[in-house]
Amino acid sequence: MPSGSVVVTGAAAGIGKACVELFAERGFGVVAVDVSKEGLGELDEHPDVVPLVGDVATAETNDAMVALAVERFGRLDAAVLNAGLGGAPPIEAAGAVESLDAIYAVNVRGLVLGIRAAAPALREAGGGSIVVTSSGAGLRGDPYTWAYNTTKAAANNLVRSAALDYAFEGIRINAVAPGLTATPRTAGQRADPVFSKTLTRRIPLGRWAEPREQAEAIWFLASPAASYITGVTLPVDGGVTASNGILLPPTYSGEPPQ
Numbered sequence: 001m002p003s004g005s006v007v008v009t010g011a012a013a014g015i016g017k018a019c020v021e022l023f024a025e026r027g028f029g030v031v032a033v034d035v036s037k038e039g040l041g042e043l044d045e046h047p048d049v050v051p052l053v054g055d056v057a058t059a060e061t062n063d064a065m066v067a068l069a070v071e072r073f074g075r076l077d078a079a080v081l082n083a084g085l086g087g088a089p090p091i092e093a094a095g096a097v098e099s100l101d102a103i104y105a106v107n108v109r110g111l112v113l114g115i116r117a118a119a120p121a122l123r124e125a126g127g128g129s130i131v132v133t134s135s136g137a138g139l140r141g142d143p144y145t146w147a148y149n150t151t152k153a154a155a156n157n158l159v160r161s162a163a164l165d166y167a168f169e170g171i172r173i174n175a176v177a178p179g180l181t182a183t184p185r186t187a188g189q190r191a192d193p194v195f196s197k198t199l200t201r202r203i204p205l206g207r208w209a210e211p212r213e214q215a216e217a218i219w220f221l222a223s224p225a226a227s228y229i230t231g232v233t234l235p236v237d238g239g240v241t242a243s244n245g246i247l248l249p250p251t252y253s254g255e256p257p258q
Helices: 012-025 039-041 059-071 096-124 146-167 183-193 191-203 210-224
Strands: 006-008 028-034 051-052 078-082 129-134 171-178 234-236
Touching: 006 012, 006 051, 006 059, 012 078, 012 210, 039 051, 039 146, 051 059, 051 210, 059 096, 078 096, 096 129, 096 146, 096 171, 096 210, 129 146, 129 210, 146 171, 146 234, 171 210, 183 191, 191 210, 210 234
Parallel strands: 006 028, 006 078, 028 051, 078 129, 129 171, 171 234
Antiparallel strands: none
16 A cells, blocks of 8 residues: 555646656556656556546546545555646737636646645545645746746736645645746747757756756655645746846856956
8 A cells, every 4th residue: 555645736747747657656556647648648658556547637536536546546645746838929929818718727627626636635634735846937027938937926816825725734735936937838939949958058067957856855745754844835946046147147167257
């Protein structure tokens, strides 16, 4: 029997997939949720990983993932609400508002539904942890990504507010705010040598994160090691948000940027 159980949304690729693999390696039963049936099928076979195809923008999927975790593993100890959408045309373009609605449905409404579904099971277990995958984009502005940034900022304040509502029940709610991470979603950016170099030059640590590094931060916030942490959005961005953005960070040679 697994030592604990967790639901992970957006589990078919990138950070979500890394979370599924990490939690399973460390003895957890995992309900892996995604809209992509094909993507879930690519997860490494593990007797304690249970796939569930569904859309987190619906209450039905959120309720089903929690019920499945309790049915299969006897309880729920943590929820990793990782599913997210990005992309939208300029604000004045045709379809901009409709794009915002679709992104909001996953990035904000899906979190509310996830918290709403997980909280009773965590309460029944005597407490637990919810970790949201937000973004550095929710901490500051970026050009051309107004809808994504808006929803991620909403996610960060949802985490703060919900953490206050549930703290007295022993349910901790936190978020990670990943910076640039090497996932399938960012493959196009990384494939463009000029654009990739420009982005990388902005990162003080000088490289993109691996999905496993984001999963480790999520594991920490979900684990007893973070038992006195709630309502926090933790940047995992190689130092990007440490800067006010006016000057480039020093290079590894130690020379000041030109």
